[in-house]
Amino acid sequence: MAQLISSLIKWALFFGILYLIFTNFGTFLIILFVLIAIGYYLVYQFKKKIREASSGSGTHFKFTFNGQDFSQAGANNFNFNDFQEQFRRGNFQAAPQFGEVSKAKEFFGFTSDPTKEEIKKRYKELARKYHPDINDHGDELMQQLNHYKDVLLKAFP
Numbered sequence: 302m303a304q305l306i307s308s309l310i311k312w313a314l315f316f317g318i319l320y321l322i323f324t325n326f327g328t329f330l331i332i333l334f335v336l337i338a339i340g341y342y343l344v345y346q347f348k349k350k351i352r353e354a355s356s357g358s359g360t361h362f363k364f365t366f367n368g369q370d371f372s373q374a375g376a377n378n379f380n381f382n383d384f385q386e387q388f389r390r391g392n393f394q395a396a397p398q399f400g401e402v403s404k405a406k407e408f409f410g411f412t413s414d415p416t417k418e419e420i421k422k423r424y425k426e427l428a429r430k431y432h433p434d435i436n437d438h439g440d441e442l443m444q445q446l447n448h449y450k451d452v453l454l455k456a457f458p
Contacts, residue, residue, distance in 0.1 A: 405448075405450075409449060431443050
């Protein structure tokens with residue numbers, strides 16, 4: 302509290318001296334406004350330089366798709382329009398790795414490749430078993446269950 306009062310007194314003296322120097326309050330306000338405007342301009346220029354430095358040369362890269370780039374005859378029956386629609390919706394994700402699929406199958410207790418219905422049925426059973434509100438398990442098992450369900454649904458659509 303003492304520092305605040307000391308700081309206020311210092312600023313009051315500073316502005317008081319400025320007032321006495323210029324003796325006209327209007328002139329004092331104009332000079333104060335000019336000082337604030339110069340400070341604002343300097344901060345703006347500094348931030349602008351930081352943004353330019355962080356983005357490289359100041360140019361931004363924009364990624365676009367072109368259907369002609371993917372239109373090779375017989376290229377694994379790739380349909381660019383489906384790909385573009387999935388990417389636009391944000392559903393474009395990489396397929397899970399094989400090791401992750403095997404871990405998910407082990408976690409769910411599957412010995413063979415499951416169907417979508419089997420995954421959903423087993424998920425409900427395990428959700429009752431691992432849910433933190435029903436049992437005293439931590440949240441980690443439920444998070445693992447949700448992650449592995451997503452992995453299995455991607456691997457076996």
